Amino acid sequence: MGLWMSMFDFTRNWGKIRLAILGISIAFIGVAGVFLPQSSSANAGTAAAAGFQAPDFQLASTLPGNIRLSDFRGKPVILNLWASWCPPCKSEMPALQRVYDQYQSQGLVVLAVNMTSQDSLQDATQFIEEKHLTFPVLWDESGLVADLYQMRALPTTYFIRPDGKIDQVVIGGPLPEGFLFSKAIELLGEMQ
Numbered sequence: 775m776g777l778w779m780s781m782f783d784f785t786r787n788w789g790k791i792r793l794a795i796l797g798i799s800i801a802f803i804g805v806a807g808v809f810l811p812q813s814s815s816a817n818a819g820t821a822a823a824a825g826f827q828a829p830d831f832q833l834a835s836t837l838p839g840n841i842r843l844s845d846f847r848g849k850p851v852i853l854n855l856w857a858s859w860c861p862p863c864k865s866e867m868p869a870l871q872r873v874y875d876q877y878q879s880q881g882l883v884v885l886a887v888n889m890t891s892q893d894s895l896q897d898a899t900q901f902i903e904e905k906h907l908t909f910p911v912l913w914d915e916s917g918l919v920a921d922l923y924q925m926r927a928l929p930t931t932y933f934i935r936p937d938g939k940i941d942q943v944v945i946g947g948p949l950p951e952g953f954l955f956s957k958a959i960e961l962l963g964e965m966q
Contacts, residue, residue: 822923829922833912850961851883851934858897863929866948873954874909884909891917
């Protein structure tokens, strides 16, 4: 009889339990939304997704002068968003360097955008020097690229075709080296 009474109480209270779960879920979504980058009206019509034109930006970099993404139109671009405090970001950098070393002379561009607004410039620079990275690293000090590309996690890598359209977006990492080489060859095959 005790088991039947417990089930009866559970059934009778099921509506209250569902309401409590719904309330907790709504509260969680509201709190999580505070920590996720929000779209601004400035990029309200853009989509940083496969099939769409990659949003253009200009940032200071490890090279002299600023770098503008659209300057590389006609070349395939691997655009990697990263931070020095992110273990998967750091793990995939040597593979990105090897892909760059192999295909730079054929026109492949690798741009690593450091989320400097969420990172330490000193730590990022130290990591670049330790790993002997030679591809351009750009400094997103204001969060411009994070906002334009509606970044949700690090690392995030965008594979951009020579026509400037995004071919594929990979959120998370580290990316396998074989995958990076395969995407580089695929994108280089699209050059006119």
